[in-house]
Amino acid sequence: MKSYIQEKALFFKYLMSYVIILFICIAIMVFFVNNQFIGVLKDELIANNANTLNRVMYIVDANIKQFDSIQTHIQMNRSLNPYYGLNDPNLAIDAQRELGKYLVSNSLIKDMMVYFRGDSFIYSSTSSYSIPLFINQAFRYSSWNEEDFKRDINSLKVPKVRSAEDVIKYDREQSRIVTFIFPISSFGVDAKTTVLFLVDEQFFTKIIKDNFGGYHSSIMILDKNNQVITASNNAIRLSADRLIEYLGSNENHFTQTVSVDNQKMFMSVLKSNETGWKYISFTPVNEVLKKTDGIQVDFILVVILLLVIGSIVIYFNMRTNYKPVKNTIDYLSNQNKSLISSTRIASKDFILDSLLKGRIHTPDDLKQQGEPFAISFRNPLHLVIIVLLHTPHSIKSQAVPELLDQFESTVNLFFNGYVREHLDQKKMVCILSLDEIQSECLMAELDAFQIHLKEAISIQTTIGVGNVYEDVKIIPQSYVEASAALDYRLVKGNGGIIFNDELSNQDDSLDSYPHKELDILKSLIKQGNDLEIEYALNNIINYMKTCNTPLFVARGLCFDILNIVWRTFAEVNKELLLPKGEYPNASMLAEFETIEELTNLVKNFCSHICTSIRESKAVKDQSLINDAASYIQSYFADCDFSIQNMADHFGMTLTNLSQYFKNQTGQTIIEYTTNLRMNKAKELLLSSDSNLNEISIQVGYLNSSSFIRRFKQITGLTPGQYVKEKKK
Template identity: 25%
Template sequence: MKKNYFKSKLFLKYIWSYLFILLIPLILMTIFIYENAVTNLRSEIEHSRLDQLTQTKVIIDGRMKELSEIASRVSYDERLTKYRVHDPLTSGDAIQALDQYKATSSIIGEIFLYFHKDEKIYSSNGLYNLDVFAKKFSFQSWDKSRMFKDLNEGQYPEMRPADTVSNASGLKETMLAYLIPITPNSPTPHGTVMYLIRESELTSLIDSILGSYQGLTYILDNEGRILVDNRQGEALTGSEAKSLINLSPGIHERTINGKAHSIVSVKSDNNGWTYVTAMPSSQFFSSVLHVRSFIIMLFIIVVLVGAAIALLLARMQYQPISMLVEFASTNSPAKRPQSGKTPSGNELDRIRTALQEYSSRIDLQEPFARNHFLSMLLKYGSAQSLSPELREAFDLHFDRSRYFVMVIGSEPAEQEKSDRQDRTEMIRLLTQIEFPELAALGYGVELPQLDQLGLIICYDPEEGAEEFNRMHQIVEAVRGCLLESFDVFPMIGVGTSYPSPDQLNQSFIEACSAFELRATTGQGSVTYFEKLSYTPDHTAWVPNNTLMKLSQSLKQGSYDVAAQIISLSVQDLQATEVSAMLMRCVCFDLLNTILKTASELGIHSVLQDVPPGMVYSSSLEEVERGLLSLASRVCSQVERNNQKEEQSMIDRIVAYIDGHYTDHTLSLESVAFEFDISPSHVSRSFKEKMGLNFIQYVWQKRLEEVIHQLRTTSDPLKDIILRVGYQDTPNFTRKFKKETGYTPGQYRKLFSETGQPPASSDPDEE
């Protein structure tokens, strides 16, 4: 049946994620292109306006300079001296001269000549009495008295702002009055030349700046007064216009009338006038409408194509997640959805929950798995054959040049609770112990015997020094650490140092052999296997420590070590030139050691099954085969006995748990202490035999009892949970619901209503 991916919120989230991944860069790119187009166009227009405004300033400055030069010529023209303009015979020449000066500049609307304290004013059109002049040229903002005062008292050129001028016939015209004292630059001018300039003459010079754009252009004097304004679509208040004089020359951004404006300003060095244009920024966007249309079309096309790609990519990414969800649901009974119910959370949440559950189980089992790994290493060797990933997971590093094993323990005795705590702390201390000054690293191993611990030592020997001295320093460092931490002197058996971790099983057997001699050396002693007595006078005989090692390997069920000892002993015997009788006696040493060990282990069948040919044969090869066969039988029987003992032990442990699971103090450590074996050995053996780890089994027993009491009693839930040994009621309720799909209250209610357990409540069905 084909899956409907669109019902999955996670699948839809993936689609939206890919769309966002596509849209965000696309939107940013669109904004960048659009803003770049607007910015470039805007910058181009602004710089063009700046150039045009600068050109306009140069032209107007030139015209103002031209008017100053005309005024200077007027002041020195003999036809325009005071006595000649008053003389009726020569006044006509004065009027004609003024008309000539007027014609020299296109911006002059009218030119007037006035001598201080005079009652008349002269123009290109004739002679005017001041009263008549004031009536003919009536300024809206420049009254008669102010005008006469400026004409008589002005000492510097002054441009009056554009003003409305009314003539006698009522016609109005906007004009500027430009007053220049004569003689120019004289501290005591005797008259004034006044030009009337139509505002349109100046605005026509700056119309080309705005072009087709809406905006305004101002010319302001050095006092901030508006001399000329050219508006297209908007105007400024007096205060806003006056603030423009403070702008530095160049291009500026400013908000005017609540809108963003682009302002260009230039200033004249000749007269201090400021030329300003202001245009709304919104006008620039209208010039890029075709770019915006193209981008919108491109955006739509890319979104459609991107949506198809996003759908394809989302499906490709979701498919393996969907498979993981099915796998997690199949292998995690507690997470299987109940019939008719939609699982809570999306697929990743369910996978995360399953992984957390697996991770918590792994974290719980990791110390025991690590101990099991090290135990197998001590029994079989072959450290390098294990994958690097496994060694890395357990943080084990076999990268030194020498290796040996220590067995640490004490006299068997009744252990108090404090001793158990000390053992736990000792295990934690020796889990991984390092002595940098000795270039040594140790890994602790819990042995099945509760009173013994193993310690694998990896080290680098000191150059030029005897190897045994470094071993002795390491052993003493371990003893000192235990004395400092626990105030005890443990008994220690030390195996031989080997160059490869694959030979750690040899060193372990030797350490166990050395440890067995503790009774003869006393409390707190250290016994080194390689220091055990040899038989130097009779080199053909098998050394005592080798026979001891052979016996210990048989007791441990380590056939690999036993076979190696037998083969090496036979090879050494072949290399010596001894008589057949002595050779047979030496072989009897090996045989007696095997038979004695078998007898100590209670394997009496081996005594009756010794091949006669092996005893009377003169062939060392046949003797070796017979010894290996006996060693194999002993080790196999030891393994079977251990398995039987473990099975019997597990049966007793299960019976103990079944009788004490309601005790809240029940734990792996308490069970291990009860049966005098290590917690790691209990955990490993229990898992192998029962298929469940210790915690899962205890939880299952308690869950079954709670379900039974929910069905058969009406006791409060809290009392039931406490009775089965669980003290954390909320946590139990959460786990109960995860296991059955119902809270304990819901379970009891459904059972009381139907008389049958809910469909998902049976733990065996989960």
């Protein structure tokens, strides 16, 4: 009966220990998730909101930047030059035509006007107006009177933006307009021309709505003077003083929590480097964080369920397996005792194994069990190191005893300690005993030990070092630390000594993760630049070595490198196939001990594909330029021909297409098109009876005056003079 009670007590003792362990693990997990993952999720949601605001800023800046290009074109446009235009009787017609071209190519601008300072008229794409007629009837602004209007268009020296305001056009159409005023000067003299761009406020509100659809955020756009240019439809109303108070002295990007109408909000502010405008979003805190609140509730319910299910599973598992396990343990215990009594080596390994597993708790227990086998630690401090042998093959079992003797002899030249074989045959575990002096100069002692060991066994080694402890029962912790330090050779490389202290100072955050360097690597692979690829890879390696990168981050970064190399190559040239064994893949991570070995593989692979990419790119470049030339030859005589239409046809931006064409042919698209038109015109002048208006249209000019001016500019003769010269 007593034996039965003792057996049940032991059963429930172990049952409760497992349940407590389960509870501790779940408690740690709950604490970690709440303090780490939930916090990270909150930061991610806030950062996502800021990124959305940044996207709005980028879209607006990109569109506003077009105004600089248009005013540069106007400055170079003879038809809109005050020195020529004011004396031209066709000024109004020419101005309407030229301004109409800009409107057709830019959907952002609702209307635009040009004014030559000192003139009594202002010209738009549809008509010309006297100043009073324009401001009092044609475009009646709610807060821009005739006097202020005249002053602005005649004396403004720097560009100005008027906030969104109601504008009534001919007492019929009313809309809110943001007006951009640009004074244009030539060759550094005072401005002679003023250009007005009228942009519908809906352009800005649509961008805001498209990007902030997920949150009920209130968005404002401020100019350089902190005046509100425009705001979202649901924008909160703040006084100018209150807004300036929120902005404070911060100049660039920041996010802070503010209180607006007794409601806490995240206020994100971005300042554009292009325009100097500020983009501000106000998002209710409870709306941003409600996602995390829901996750927390679900997580707590799952944890409770896991705890209940885990306890039930442990109970039934203990009932099923307790007896055979107990019998097995008893059997192994008897066998171990038999082995201890029969062999000294096995006994020594058993005691050292007990030390590493924490079965020996006090120096007295160690002395009692170790003395019969001459195992004793003379010094008060204890340390575990693991030595990795860099051999191409596993060590043969026959050579292990001799190698252990060489190891132990070398260890005892520098320390008091013992050595046992690791489960991995290429590793040796050393339990060392140190005094205070040795502890203080441990690095020097281990350096000398490693050098002497290499001389003794003629094998290069890497050593992982745990922390020094006084308590015998903490030796297992030093063993775990030594294992972790040795694994960190992935970052530190082979052949050195790695201390666990180097791991304890690591920053587990991913804020400095080299996303930029990875993006650069991807871009360089697409360009086929193998020298720059090697430089980029070296930068990533230096990041891991100098930033004290955690092991899990280093392994993830190695995977990202392999993934980027292959996926980028597949994107650039899907038709190019390599032998199956040459494809990089995630399984290769297990084959490398250091990042240098991985990097060498990536460099070799990139060298191969860069050559293939460059060859493929050369063929594609020639094909594209031939297609571009064929397109121009097909449509140059069309009056509606434009570079923008051509860029849309080839799926490129106007700037990229123009630069690419000039780089490949040595001439611009306009020059190439003009040459084709002039050659065609010369042929028609000499071989057809068509008049100049007909010939102008046949070669792509809407009117004969433009054709004659261009023909004379190219040939030095008018069409009539050219015909006479040829007939002579």
